[in-house]
Amino acid sequence: MSKLPDLWQDGLAAGWKVTDASQPGPDLKLECDVVIVGSGAGGGMAAEQLASAGLQVVLLEEGGLYSSRHFNLREAEAYPQLYQESANRLTADKGITILQGRTVGGSTTVNWTSSFRTPADTLAWWRSHHGLEAMQDAALQPWFEQAEARLNIGPWQTDPNMNNALLAQGCSKLGIRYAPIRRNVKGCWNLGYCGTGCATNAKQSMLVTTIPVALSRGAQLLTRVRVQQLWLSADRTRAEGVIGLALGPDGIRPSGRRVQVRARQVVLSAGAIGTPAVLLRSQAPDPYRLLGKRTFLHPVVMSGGLFRQPVEGYNGAPQTIYSDHFLHTQPIDGPLGFKLEVPPVHPLIMASTLPGNGMAHQRLMKTLPYWQVSLALMRDGFHPQSVGGSVGLRSDGTPVLSYPLGDVEWEAARRALLQMAEIQFAAGARAVLPVHEDAGMATSWRQAQDMIRQLPMQILRTRVVSAHVMGGAMMSADERHGVVDQAGRHWQLGNVTVIDGSVFPTSIGANPQLSVYALALRAADALRRRL
Amino acid sequence: MTLNRRQFIHTGLLGALSLGIAARLAAPHAAPGFAASAADRQLIAALGRGMLGSLPATAPIALVDNTLVAIAGLPLASQAELRQLFDLLQQPLARMALGLRPPWQDARAEQVRAMLDRWRYSRLTLLRSAYQGLHGLLYASWYGDPASWQAAAYQQPAIMKGYL
Structure with missing residues (x-):
């Protein structure tokens, strides 16, 4: 328990609309302009942009709300609280261990702050081999600059450890x-405990930047909500909203409380395993059978x-x-x-x-x-034989990634x-x-x-791990080659936008957080203009 | 067809595992999750002796407690897999098929380690995954505990002492 100032205490006292859905209560039914599924790098960025544009935003997070006062540098507490599957998410054959956040702020709350723009050779490949003509260095530069300015991304002046x-x-x-x-730090104490949640609030994660601003502009945050599926219109061309289950205080078992959010627009930001899983559970249109395919890990x-x-x-x-x-x-x-x-x-x-x-x-x-x-x-994702993995569903509906090496x-x-x-x-x-x-x-x-x-x-002799899950709902220049367009809009569901690392057609070739931030700003801007 | 010892162990385990799975599937209204029993505590202590080697005197109890807390924090699908593994290991025939004669509470560390090492280097990914799963669980449960830190010459940053 850190005794350092925690902006969440002040914000909650000031009336931020935050609901811990794991608490007992009647089913939750909400209406808004935009519902965002997931509060990590994509959802956090989108929430701030859309709430600042005057839209009513509801942000749904599967994890709990943990902020600096909860962060005590202890791995044994942080991994179960802040990570998917206690930091031990495994691929289907158990050959690769995946580190992914599951808490308010998503992986940005627990990542190690490394900030790289999408490498130029990756973008060039996306243009030449995936037809993504919008992915021009010059066109993306302002989005990188905006993300860098927002999150104080800059050179680290202290000597390396x-x-x-x-x-x-x-x-x-x-x-x-x-x-x-x-x-992406401001006033960093150089402690080394980014992975257990920043106890000093120096890391400029979504937890201390965009989500607080979105909440101060009237957005509503629901924690401990596992979104089960999109609520599709009868003709399956749009989503009326999303349907979810509240988890109990253990964060594991559904409590029985149901959550329904009706929205004009749905943003999926559940990460490159979670977002394809929501679409798969919804049996969303997938005419070219590309959903959940080409998932990359930077093994x-x-x-x-x-x-x-x-x-x-x-x-x-x-x-x-x-x-x-x-x-x-x-x-x-x-x-x-x-x-x-x-x-x-x-x-x-x-x-x-x-x-x-x-x-x-x-x-x-x-x-x-x-x-x-x-x-x-x-x-991964460039060599012709490096086709990545695929996301599927277990019998209980939870996602599992197959990634044969x-x-x-x-x-x-x-x-x-x-x-x-x-x-x-x-x-x-x-x-x-x-x-x-x-x-x-x-x-x-x-x-x-x-x-x-x-x-x-x-596998299971050579230790292989991953902290970067990408792809599975890739963007494309036409509907035959991807799940979403170059602004993240779903090809078949007109009011569903994917804003996270799922949209990448290959791996990034660098720690992906800044790539997610920049494309999130760009996609959120396009969405705001459509509304 | 003759089976060498290693093949027998593998076949025996696979057979027992499929029986175990069948039993689970047949069990009506099985409670979701791991649902730990007293026998599980003995099994974890024995696996801990084999995996971790000798530890300070108070460690085994902490190790068992921490392991059960860690299991309870896993997704239900992982808890169910561990339940299957533990149920299997608690069947005397399966235990003996794996080459471990004494009951868990009497098994010596070297006997358990020898069994675990056969899984560790097995040609079957099923056995290797069981080994790696237990390895991760037991080591996380011990080295997440501050009682283990002195032996690793590890301490949290002094500058944070007054703030935590």
């Missing part, structure tokens, strides 16, 4: 280009480097250095390129991610402060493990441990190469 600095040192020794990461593999000096990867801004060198060593549609960054190294997530068990695992954990961890996120991904995974080990040794690591069940500690670069070349590349 040792976890990041060692990535820079290793790259530097090998002549590999690296650069600092821009961050991540990791490498641990053991250093003589303390690294303390739990202290300091989590991501401040990156290298895009290996995104540019081959054509964009060639063998998968990867972006290098580091994750924060906190005990719970480190212990459950590190391979092994028993005393061997205890020995790893005893040296926790001396581990530098690097990660490689693979750019094939030869193309495994080849890149092995290459990335090799490169990370080389960089860690160049930075002075005394040992390197690829995060893989069959790996041991290599004490030299030569030994690491021999080992990594032999590692069986299989």
